[in-house]
Amino acid sequence: MKTRITLILAATLFAAVFANAQSHGKRIAEIRETYANRLNMMNDKPFEDQMFNEACIDVAQNLPGSGMHERHEKYYFTQQQYSYDGSEDSKLYFLTCKITYAMGIHSYYWEFLWDPEKGDPMFALLVREEGDAKQEYRFYFENSKVIKVAPAVKDWPVKDDSMSLHPQTIEKPADVLKLMDSYQANFKRLVYHD
Numbered sequence: 001m002k003t004r005i006t007l008i009l010a011a012t013l014f015a016a017v018f019a020n021a022q023s024h025g026k027r028i029a030e031i032r033e034t035y036a037n038r039l040n041m042m043n044d045k046p047f048e049d050q051m052f053n054e055a056c057i058d059v060a061q062n063l064p065g066s067g068m069h070e071r072h073e074k075y076y077f078t079q080q081q082y083s084y085d086g087s088e089d090s091k092l093y094f095l096t097c098k099i100t101y102a103m104g105i106h107s108y109y110w111e112f113l114w115d116p117e118k119g120d121p122m123f124a125l126l127v128r129e130e131g132d133a134k135q136e137y138r139f140y141f142e143n144s145k146v147i148k149v150a151p152a153v154k155d156w157p158v159k160d161d162s163m164s165l166h167p168q169t170i171e172k173p174a175d176v177l178k179l180m181d182s183y184q185a186n187f188k189r190l191v192y193h194d
Contacts, residue, residue, distance in 0.1 A: 024140075024142070024147045027140070027147060031122050031140055031141075034113065034115075034122060034123075038076070038094050042094070053077050053090070054075065054077075055074070055187075055191060056074050056075075058072050059071040067101070068101075069101055070098075070099070070100045072096075072097070073097045073183075073186075074096045074097075075092055075094075075095050075183075075187050076093060076095065077092045077093060077187065077191065078091045078116055090191060091117070091119050092184060093114045093115070093116035093119075094114070095112040095187075096109070096110065097110040097112075098110075105131060106129070107129045108126065108127070108128055108129075109125075109127040109129075110124065110126055111123075111124065111125040112180050119184075120141070120144060121144060121177055121180050123139065123140055124141075124176045124179075125138055125139075137149070137151065137156075138150045146173040146174060146177070153172070
């Protein structure tokens with residue numbers, strides 16, 4: 001009897017894990033398609049439709065300890081829709097950010113993708129370069145939760161490694177969601193005027 005119960009529990013667990021993996025696979029395929037569509041749209045200038053807007057921020061400053069620091073951000077967002085109550089509804093759906101330190105020796109390049117309708121995080125890409133070393137990290141999201149990270153967290157460089165390729169703000173995948181939230185807040189300050 002115990003063997004039968006154990007087998008039933010194991011089969012149920014296997015079925016749940018398999019169904020979850022299939023669900024994540026469909027979501028990742030959807031994210032990849034949305035990402036490819038966004039890149040094609042942004043490369044297809046001039047823009048024919050009225051649903052495309054772009055805002056850019058460039059900052060160059062000399063920081064103590066790291067020298068020259070340059071930051072280039074591009075925000076892509078939907079056309080503002082005015083409602084009857086006077087509020088604006090414009091959604092950020094893609095962002096690129098390149099941060100360069102120490103005259104180009106260290107750099108971070110981020111891409112963030114949000115659902116253009118709901119505003120939920122979908123994807124993030126981090127490319128970290130230090131000298132000749134380069135690594136990419138991809139983060140896939142569903143319902144504001146990380147569903148996949150490539151490479152897996154266990155393969156990330158350790159903090160004490162001199163070639164650690166993570167910005168100081170990213171210690172775990174959930175930190176990427178916090179970073180995306182901060183860019184959403186920056187976008188609102190940038191685009192909405194009182």
